[in-house]
Amino acid sequence: MVDIKSWIFKDCCLVFSLLCISIVGITTGDQEVLTNSWLVELSEGGEAAARDIAKRAGFSYVSPVLGSDTEFHFIHNAVPKTRFRRSILHTRKLKSHPFVKRAVQQTGFVRSKRGYKPLKGVLLSDLHINNPEIGQLINDEKDVVIGKDPTDPLFDKEWFLKNRGQSGGIKGLDLNVEAAWGMGFTGKGVTTAIMDDGIDYLHEDLKYNYNSEASYDFSSNDHFPYPRYTDTWFNSHGTRCAGEIAAARDNDVCGVGVAYDSKVAGLRMLDQPFMTDLIEANAMGHMPNIIDIYSASWGPTDDGKTVDGPRNLTMRAIVKGVNEGRNGKGNIYVWASGDGGQEDDCNCDGYAASMWTISINSATNDGQTAGYDESCSSTLASTFSNGKSTIRDAGVATTDLYNNCTTTHSGTSAAAPEAAGIFALALEANRNLTWRDMQHLTVLTSKRNRLFDPYLKHFWQYNGAGLEFNHLFGYGVLDAGAMVYMANHWKPLPERFHCTAGSIKKEMNFGTNEPITLTIDTDACKGTDNEVNFLEHLQAFVTVKSSYRGNIVMHLTSPMNTTSMILSQRPNDDEHKNGFTRWPFMTTHTWAEAPRGTWTLRVENIAGKNNEYDDGLFREWTLVLHGTRDPPYHHQDADEENQTKLFKVKRMHDMAMKN
Structure with a gap:
């Protein structure tokens, strides 16, 4: 910790x-953007004083900041949500109170969804249920049981869960979730928060796996993070991400989530012209002992010229989360690495490049990097997004707005929730895993599999500890079966x-x-x-x-x-x-x-x-x-496939300790 x-x-x-x-390099224009939110710090009085000060000054009290009893979020409804001049008189009015140490009007900045495409979904009435296939899961020595495929109508199109070579993919190139399911791990008792534009929590495939207690709307400041309607379905992003994680199994609706017995919470915070440090911080620090994993498929604009990252409050929220969240074991922050393609670098994104987040890139169903994938040395691992655009149903199948389904979800937006689902399986296997444990498990159990760079710029290589990595894919594609097995046998670091x-x-x-x-x-x-x-x-x-x-x-x-x-x-x-x-x-x-x-x-x-x-x-x-200071892996155990990798690292560590 x-x-x-x-x-x-x-x-x-x-x-x-x-x-x-x-x-530096923020691309919202040369002119500073101001919002109608204020950070107010008090010297004494706590929440009661904050409410009174807000009322007397004509503000609306919103909430404490990160559970603080001295810092609070105020808004002023008479001030436009977006303006280009500071509201000096309102700030002075707050500062005139003897309890107010400082009052800071919040600046606005741009945060963009990753992988968004304005395509409508597929109506449930247009779908036909596939006959279930009976299959035997591979690894009997891992207590894997024989089971049936899910009967959900889109499961056969979820090639990232079970790649049979459909839609032009490579057989076996998937997340190996069936091995984890076969060991009995489906995400029970784990909650993942989708920090996005809301969740359609009335959806038939999500409503029973929706954690209403842990959900909140930071755009409207209420407990109902339902997506705001637009003609283009622009606000379908969070619902699609949620379905990848927790869509129910065998209910004849859409597909099935990676961790189909886990819960998802909706934290609506992207649906506004400009983001603020207060909103980001409060979302990332929301109910950290109830929420286990925070999944983010957004970030600074992927235009190849923005250099941006978390401000002060948001950085504090993340550090507080990894230190104190999950009752001291640390929250897991999963981040989409970015969709800026070869002309961008995710090390210029302070969220994806943070050591406290797990940055996830994506691969296609035939093992290539997608054209929009950013590369950087901070990426830890990869999952899957859409396959070849010329082939039908090569996208990611998941839930969509208004009880619909889609097969066109894409981008690293689709990759990060798949990783969050796998981490939910690992947390069910071992509730004592810390945020660091999850990163070590990611490094040790990810696989090269068939991943490759079609542009021949980034090759697989071994580092000095004997671990194989790639500048595009990190340590490879996540393997749910291997991760759950190792998590179940994991010793503290x-x-x-x-x-x-x-x-x-x-x-x-x-x-x-x-x-x-x-x-x-x-x-x-x-x-x-x-x-x-x-x-x-x-x-x-x-x-x-x-x-x-x-x-x-x-x-x-x-x-x-x-x-x-x-x-x-x-x-x-x-x-x-x-x-x-x-x-x-x-x-x-x-x-x-x-x-x-x-x-x-x-x-x-x-x-x-x-x-x-x-x-x-x-x-x-x-x-x-x-x-x-001490070797991290000497007491760890792995499945047969990962024992060789562990042996190499342990041998190097023994040599390092002798020197």
């Missing part, structure tokens, strides 16, 4: 200068530590095809309270700019000779003033490696589409190691 005292308060300077990201390995502050110029190379030699805090001998996440906080930011490319090489591309070329990013300011580029590629030795950062400007010369200026690099 992240020790919030030693990590945040003990090293306050590091947190607020590094973790609370410097937000050693304590996690955080080591500032070194820092370089020096102005250095670099031009097009004139790279600079910097090195940091570290003992990984050996002999101190923060000693790290085996890595989990690695962060490089970098300050750098260029006359064309999108042409900056950076590679980071570990002492065990694993190279991560922590920033790729983004040809549409023409920003030239600010660049990156202490931006936390993160890699998971060095997972389980020994970090002691020389780390090398290579920074360069790659020639752009116009072949113009670009001037770059490097200012700072700080290297932060996150991991354990």
Whole structure:
């Protein structure tokens, strides 16, 4: 568990200068957008005083912020929800009260759904129930039972659950959920919150698996997160994601969810012109002891030129969630890696690139990366989205608005909920899993399978610990059967530590095809309270700019000779003033490696589409190691297929401990 005292308060300077990201390159325009929401902090009086102050000042009291008894959310209904000037008089009126320490009008920023396409669904009356197939699940040694396929009418089209080669796919290239079901795990007792545009909780395939207690509408500030109607069905996104996780089994409606006995909660928060830090934070911190998993299929605009991430309150919500959520075991945050394609990089998305979220990319039904997939070194694993667009029913089949079904859900929006469903199966198998356990299980049980890059840019390789990874797919496609088996036998991990390995502050110029190379030699805090001998996440906080930011490319090489591309070329990013300011580029590629030795950062400007010369200026690099002092896997057990992987890592760890 992240020790919030030693990590945040003990090293306050590091947190607020590094973790609370410097937000640059926001593409909502040059003019600041203001909303009708205020963050109000009181010196005393608590909620009763907050309600009274709001009423006297003409505001509406909304709620505490993250359960605080000093910070509160107010709105003013007479102020437009979107405006371009600060409401100074309203702020002054709040500040005039002696209990008010500060009152901050919330700025608005853009958050986009991923994979949205304005296509209507399929009417239930148009569907025909398929005859169930009787099949035998593969692994008898894992206590897998013989069972029937689900009888739901769209199950045969859910190739990501059982790939028989339909819709042009490759047989066996799926999530292996039947093995987990066969072991008796279907998600019972686990709740996943869909942070999105609402859920059609009246849908026949969702209503019995809907957790109303844990649901909330942060757009309307009520307990009924039903999607707002539009002619284009724009607000079908959350309902589609929910069905992938928890659509009921054998009820003759649509398909079946990955964790069909689990619950879903709706947190409606995307359905507004602009997002605020308050809404994001309150959604991510909503009922953290009832909600186990938060699934997000959205983020900063995937336009290849935005660099953006969580603000202060939202960062606090996520850190609080992994420290205190699930009664101290930590909430699981699942994030869609992004749909910006080859011209974007998800390490420029501060949500997907956070070490406290599990970033999920997608693959097609024949193992390729989809054209819209972003790549980055922070991606941990992959699931599936749509297959070939030219083939009928190659999309993701799931629930749709107004009791309908669809077979056209797509994008990494479709990938993240599949991962959330698998994590729900693992949590049922072992309710004691922490947020860190889930990330370790993801690394250890994901498979290369048939995944490949059709553009031949990113190949599979082994890191220094013997773990196979790919820049596009992370550690491979999630395997529900293997994850549930290992979760059921999982032993607690050693304590996690955080080591500032070194820092370089020096102005250095670099031009097009004139790279600079910097090195940091570290003992990984050996002999101190923060000693790290085996890595989990690695962060490089970098300050750098260029006359064309999108042409900056950076590679980071570990002492065990694993190279991560922590920033790729983004040809549409023409920003030239600010660049990156202490931006936390993160890699998971060095997972389980020994970090002691020389780390090398290579920074360069790659020639752009116009072949113009670009001037770059490097200012700072700080290297932060996150991991354990003791070997994490020596007492772990796995199924037969994963024992070889574990053996390689344990052998490397034994050698590292001897040195």
